[in-house]
Amino acid sequence: xxxxxxxxxxxxxxxxxxxxxxxxxxxxxxxxxxxxxxxxxxxxxxxxxxxxxxxxxxxxxxxxxxxxxxxxxxxxxxxxxxxxxxxxxxxxxxxxxxxxxxxxxxxxxxxxxxxxxxxxxxxxxxxxxxxxxxxxxxxxxxxxxxxxxxxxxxxxxxxxxxxxxxxxxxxxxxxxxxxxxxxxxxxxxxxxxxxxxxxxxxxxxxxxxxxxxxxxxxxxxxxxxxxxxxxxxxxxxxxxxxxxxxxxxxxxxxxxxxxxxxxxxxxxxxxxxxxxxxxxxxxxxxxxxxxxxxxxxxxxxxxxxxxxxxxxxxxxxxxxxxxxxxxxxxxxxxxxxxxxxxxxxxxxxxxxxxxxxxxxxxxxxxxxxxxxxxxxxxxxxxxxxxxxxxxxxxxxxxxxxxxxxxxxxxxxxxxxxxxxxxxxxxxxxxxxxxxxxxxxxxxxxxxxxxxxxxxxxxxxxxxxxxxxxxxxxxxxxxxxxxxxxxxxxxxxxxxxxxxxxxxxxxxxxxxxxxxxxxxxxxxxxxxxxxxxxxxxxxxxxxxxxxxxxxxxxxxxxxxxxxxxxxxxxxxxxxxxxxxxxxxxxxxxxxxxxxxxxxxxxxxxxxxxxxxxxxxxxxxxxxxxxxxxxxxx
Numbered sequence: 001x002x003x004x005x006x007x008x009x010x011x012x013x014x015x016x017x018x019x020x021x022x023x024x025x026x027x028x029x030x031x032x033x034x035x036x037x038x039x040x041x042x043x044x045x046x047x048x049x050x051x052x053x054x055x056x057x058x059x060x061x062x063x064x065x066x067x068x069x070x071x072x073x074x075x076x077x078x079x080x081x082x083x084x085x086x087x088x089x090x091x092x093x094x095x096x097x098x099x100x101x102x103x104x105x106x107x108x109x110x111x112x113x114x115x116x117x118x119x120x121x122x123x124x125x126x127x128x129x130x131x132x133x134x135x136x137x138x139x140x141x142x143x144x145x146x147x148x149x150x151x152x153x154x155x156x157x158x159x160x161x162x163x164x165x166x167x168x169x170x171x172x173x174x175x176x177x178x179x180x181x182x183x184x185x186x187x188x189x190x191x192x193x194x195x196x197x198x199x200x201x202x203x204x205x206x207x208x209x210x211x212x213x214x215x216x217x218x219x220x221x222x223x224x225x226x227x228x229x230x231x232x233x234x235x236x237x238x239x240x241x242x243x244x245x246x247x248x249x250x251x252x253x254x255x256x257x258x259x260x261x262x263x264x265x266x267x268x269x270x271x272x273x274x275x276x277x278x279x280x281x282x283x284x285x286x287x288x289x290x291x292x293x294x295x296x297x298x299x300x301x302x303x304x305x306x307x308x309x310x311x312x313x314x315x316x317x318x319x320x321x322x323x324x325x326x327x328x329x330x331x332x333x334x335x336x337x338x339x340x341x342x343x344x345x346x347x348x349x350x351x352x353x354x355x356x357x358x359x360x361x362x363x364x365x366x367x368x369x370x371x372x373x374x375x376x377x378x379x380x381x382x383x384x385x386x387x388x389x390x391x392x393x394x395x396x397x398x399x400x401x402x403x404x405x406x407x408x409x410x411x412x413x414x415x416x417x418x419x420x421x422x423x424x425x426x427x428x429x430x431x432x433x434x435x436x437x438x439x440x441x442x443x444x445x446x447x448x449x450x451x452x453x454x455x456x457x458x459x460x461x462x463x464x465x466x467x468x469x470x471x472x473x474x475x476x477x478x479x480x481x482x483x484x485x486x487x488x489x490x491x492x493x494x495x496x497x498x499x500x501x502x503x504x505x506x507x508x509x510x511x512x513x514x515x516x517x518x519x520x521x522x523x524x525x526x527x528x529x530x531x532x533x534x535x536x537x538x539x540x541x542x543x544x545x546x547x548x549x550x551x552x553x554x555x556x557x558x559x560x561x562x563x564x565x566x567x568x569x570x571x572x573x574x575x576x577x578x579x580x581x582x583x584x585x586x587x588x589x590x591x592x593x594x595x596x597x598x599x600x601x602x603x604x605x606x607x608x609x610x611x612x613x614x615x616x617x618x619x620x621x622x623x624x625x626x627x628x629x630x631x632x
Contacts, residue, residue: 005166008092010157018130018159029135029185033194034201034254035128036079036177040066041205043083043175045307047146050084057084057146059173068198068211068229070189075181077188082174086143088153092165095129095141095155129177133159135188136179144170198229204251205230206305234305236279236326240267252281255300256324260284263369263376266325266361270353274346278354280325282361284372286379287322297321299354302328314347319386319398320358327354352393359397366401366416374414377403382465389472399476405439407448408457417476420457424479431476433459434484435467435543441603446529447485453527458484467544485602487537488524495522499566506578513588514595516559523563530568531594533560533602542602562595570594589615 010018044064051057061082069078086094132139137158144152152170157163179188187193191213198209208228215225235243235251252262263284270276280299298321301312305328315327331346362384366373377384387398403414408423415423420431432451436442439460451458461470473481500522507520514520518536526532535541540548540558564571574590581587596612599605606612 005164007162007164009162018133029131030188030197031201032128032131032134033079033188033197035131037066037198037202037205037209038254039128040079040081040083040175041207043081043085044207045083047082047084047173049308050146054147057173059146059149061172064207066205066207066209068194068209070191070194070211072186072189075186075189077179077181078176079179080174080176082172083146085145085148085173085175086153087145087148088165088167090145091141091143091153091155095157095163130159132177132179135181135185137182138180140178140180141175142168142170142178143175144173146173149173195229200250201254203230204233204235204247204254206232206234206307208232234302234326234328236267236277236328237305243267248281251279252324255326256281256283256287257289258283258287262324263372264361264365266357268357270350274349274353275330276350277328278325278357280323280327280354280358282358282365282376283322283324283380284376287324290322290383299323299325299327302326303332304328304330308332312347314344315351316354316358317351317387317391319383319390320355322380322383323358355391355394359394359401362401363397374403377401377414382463385463385465385469388469395472396476399473404433404459404461406457406459407443407452411439415457415459420459421477421479423457425455428454428456429490430480430482431459432456432482432484433461433470435461435470435541436603437543437546438462445485446532446598446601447525447534449527449529450489450525451484464547467541467547482537483535483541485532485541486535486539493524495524495566503564503566503575505582506575509578509582509587510562510591510595513591514562516557517562517595518559520562520564522566525563526565526568528565529601530565530570531598532563533598534563535560542604546604562598564594589618593619 044066047057048064063082065082067078067080069080070076071078139157139159141155142152143155151167153165154168155163155165181188191211194211202209209230210226210228212224213227214222215227217223235247248265248267249261252265253259261284262281264282266278266280266282268278270278296311296313297318298309298311298313298315300307301309301315312327316323327350329346329350332344362373365376381403384398384401388395388402391398399417401416403416405411405413406415406420409415417431424431434442434445434448436445439462442460442462448458461467470481475481503522510520511517523532525534533542535558542560545557566572570590571594574587574594577584577590578587593612593615596606596615
């Protein structure tokens with residue numbers, strides 16, 4: 001094999017990343033050790049798993065180990081592992097570029113984040129290796145792929161724009177990362193510093209993190225011994241009573257890349273016909289990787305402490321994809337393939353158990369820590385709502401967790417469906433809601449006037465996903481969910497036939513004059529406003545049509561129902577005018593204005609805003625010129 005040395009250029013975006021990492025993250029530079037140890041642990045997990053089907057990869061070496069080698073004389077710190085290793089090709093691919101799909105988002109986030117937030121971005125975008133350049137002015141990597149004893153590879157760079165790579169002999173599999181520390185970073189050669197950092201960031205790494213230290217033996221003689229720096233006790237295998245809050249927080253930060261504390265910890269042992277250990281975390285805010293596309297989800301799956309999958313999607317449904325953590329099963333076969341794993345009924349039983357536990361934990365959080373839950377829900381409620389449409393078994397339990405504003409809550413405050421139902425007056429049989437873009441736009445909608453007059457509450461749904469999940473929530477606790485702007489209202493007095501007959505001529509004229517109107521009728525909803533638009537029960541509402549249009553899926557607009565308040569002065573005036581002079585051009589102007597103001601009130605856009613402005617201005621001019629304020 002050729003051992004020629006090549007000099008290659010970093011990808012342009014990686015040069016920007018290196019520059020930002022090197023110059024902007026000094027306040028938390030110690031994270032480099034956590035990242036390099038985590039990478040080493042992943043490499044050992046990989047070779048350990050692959051060896052289940054190909055034992056020759058182990059080359060007779062089963063003593064899993066990550067070793068720190070500080071060399072004061074050379075000014076270097078080496079992190080070495082006996083994991084899967086890398087070939088020349090994978091070294092160039094892995095160390096010459098960066099999370100291809102996430103690079104742009106990573107750069108934008110680094111620029112936007114404050115200095116205190118930047119460290120958490122490191123682990124979340126797979127750029128942990130490059131954090132080495134925060135403390136080193138040169139990094140050398142020696143690696144050899146497991147099962148390929150012919151030749152290793154040497155990679156070296158100063159992080160400035162290029163790197164060299166050459167084939168070199170290497171006796172053992174795995175990777176050595178040699179950091180040539182900057183002059184002002186030599187503290188990272190001190191044994192006590194390394195002990196502290198390993199304890200702080202990597203205490204729960206399953207594999208031993210070791211270092212040679214000088215100690216006195218029984219004969220008071222100094223000798224070099226290999227000291228294990230981490231406890232290695234998998235947190236999920238310990239009793240809940242034996243784990244401190246600080247340990248939970250540290251472990252959560254280690255597996256999530258988040259520097260904040262989790263909002264809720266779920267730690268238990270599943271027993272019965274299936275035995276498994278569970279340690280899950282509910283984040284207090286939207287995980288960073290969920291802000292840029294949809295990341296892989298699902299907890300880490302271990303089988304008897306052997307990592308099988310980093311993200312086991314079969315263990316949690318997509319609507320709980322914000323949950324982080326670990327599941328360790330004793331019953332799954334260690335050599336199960338990923339294909340068979342997907343069809344394993346044991347995983348289905350574990351999933352049902354996990355979903356039940358997560359929903360229970362969220363309910364406890366909602367009850368005992370309402371402020372924390374409200375913060376969580378503002379960022380992740382939209383994801384959780386997907387469960388209403390996708391999890392038929394737990395639909396009502398998921399619905400219990402929803403928070404909404406309503407016409408009876410202050411702006412920014414919320415109510416839940418259980419609270420809404422508990423406050424319903426005896427005469428109210430259904431749950432009412434209104435959808436729209438935001439509270440300010442819909443809380444004064446004309447369609448809500450009847451509810452305010454009755455003292456009935458109406459839920460204000462302003463999250464676009466509400467429109468998509470509502471069809472799945474036909475009823476809640478035996479009560480139907482109904483849109484405030486659709487169909488007929490319960491408890492409304494029937495409008496007398498003689499009253500309807502008075503408006504037949506005007507309504508016929510309006511239907512001929514106005515486009516896209518299915519029907520014009522007298523309203524039982526309106527108390528103060530002159531007009532409003534409603535839809536038939538089951539038809540697409542105006543808000544849903546607007547959402548579909550934004551998604552580029554706008555179809556033919558559905559015909560709407562125009563309701564008029566028969567007692568309103570404007571409606572009475574145009575009724576009289578039409579009866580007296582149906583060809584009077586003022587009839588058309590007023591009829592169009594009644595329709596257009598209804599469109600504006602529901603939050604939709606006018607097709608002809610200039611025409612609307614002319615009609616309004618014409619009425620204003622007439623009102624001012626005759627001095628009577630009559631308007632007609």
